[in-house]
Amino acid sequence: MGLKSCEIILDNNWGAYYVGQTVTGRVEFDLDSPKKVRGVSILFKGDANTSWFIEETHTSNEGKQENEQIEVSGHEEYFKIEYYLIGGQGDEVEIPSGHHSYPFTCILPPTLPSSFEGDFGYVRYIIQVTFDRPWKFDQVTKKAFTILSPLDLNSNPRLKEPAKLTLEKYFCCFCCKSGPLTCIVSIPRTGFVSGQLLPVVMEVDNISNIEITNVQLLLRKIVTYHTQTPRKEIRKDIKVITEIKVGSITPHGSNTYNQPITIPPIPPSNLTNCNLIDLDYELYVELNISGFHTNLSGKVPITIGTTPLAPAATAPTPINTGDTVTPPNKDISSEGPAMGWLHNGNIYPALPTFAESQFGTNSIKEKGDNEYMMFSDNRQQYSPMYPVYSYSNN
Structure with a gap:
């Protein structure tokens, strides 16, 4: 044998x-x-x-x-x-x-x-x-x-800046145009590590006659694949990592939501030096509107790193000693x-x-x-971040 x-x-x-x-x-x-x-x-x-x-x-x-x-x-x-x-x-x-x-x-x-x-x-x-x-x-x-x-999230100073997403939509009912539905989403920064909280503040003002059934907050992973043979092709794959729904908004009603999202154990945004696969994260917001109206949605890019932004006295601390990746004092x-x-x-x-x-x-x-x-998963370096995002669906 x-x-x-x-x-x-x-x-x-x-x-x-x-x-x-x-x-x-x-x-x-x-x-x-x-x-x-x-x-x-x-x-x-x-x-x-x-x-x-x-x-x-x-x-x-x-x-x-x-x-x-x-x-x-x-x-x-x-x-x-x-x-x-x-x-x-x-x-x-x-x-x-x-x-x-x-x-x-x-x-x-x-x-x-x-x-x-x-x-x-x-x-x-x-x-x-x-x-x-x-x-x-x-x-x-x-x-x-x-x-x-x-x-290291500190390598990109823009990740420390707060981001604001503004969403707005008008509804047409027969010959009349109702007041707008507006949603302002704010986060204190766009760089996070696993285990941290992503604090989300949403201000929803519904000056319309239409009910908003709920507001969805999604942390999404976007993987972009590239090919070379027999020709160049691109394919995007979007997966929801975390999903949170908050309450409805009545016609002519308003509400403010303080909704933190815990960043789960996910790989960092750095498939640097890989030209075939890109990985990005985003905070996706969608207001689900009753009736036959299209929903109102928008997104804010998020970067996941391995070293938290400084100063961060309570931020997670990397566990890494010596020449190999070693475990903490716990089996x-x-x-x-x-x-x-x-x-x-x-x-x-x-x-x-x-x-x-x-x-x-x-x-x-x-x-x-x-x-x-x-047993592993990962991807691409961060994309340029822009601190303010605005969407209008009419």
Whole structure:
């Protein structure tokens, strides 16, 4: 039989690293008999892929309209390091039976984008061990690990500025034009980290004869995927992270709502150095209007970081010591890699918990490869922020 088992063991049990850090660990395998190989290599690599199908209509030679499914895709490679633990590309070597252990090390480049798993693309980092067997199929073992690219909110001064969203709508009833429905939404800043409160103040003034059934506040994630082959395509995917509804407003009524939103464990807004996937967040406000009138809505861009804005005496503090991402003084191994924030005595795990909540403990299987595990999600740097937003729906 030869190879009984092969395992890639990371010294960092949570498998989560910041860019520029060093990945260390060991490869352990057991042989029940001597095994001849050209070599045993280890590969560290990171890449991004996007893919989906689009439908196109063509005219056949007979003049008939035919639909065709075409796959569009994109690929980027960020780094690739490979070396041999045993042997090489020369003569065969024989590995004796028994248990074997080989240490490995790899310094991560400082410009890597964060790990990300989405419906139409991903950014993945893996370690692959290959037994190069002469005249036989290679035996391959893989293990995924998570990369987090930090985002300091203080690097963009605009994120400290308050933002105001103004919404206005007039209703036409037969020959008359009623008074306006106005909604002013204010937030003190546009930069936040997981675990913080996003304070939202809404002033709704309904000088009309129409009832507003409710007001929705949505924290949304917008992922934009790009392809390159056979041509450039763009696809947006919007997901609601948090949804809050507040009460109705009667005709000629008004109300002021102070509604904080807790930022859940979500990845930061920095898929920097990734050209295939962008990730943005926004506060989306929608006033649901009774009858056959269209709703009134608008949005404010939000940036999620890993280092809170200063000064912030009560803001979450990053947990990061030494050369690897280390856990706080609490066993949260069941929650995945110990990336998180400490706030008022509570621990808010960030990247891994979000990914597991969105995708579960993902089991990713590539074509022709062994199965391996992946627990992460992330994306793009912040977009320019504008402090005041105004929408008018007439």
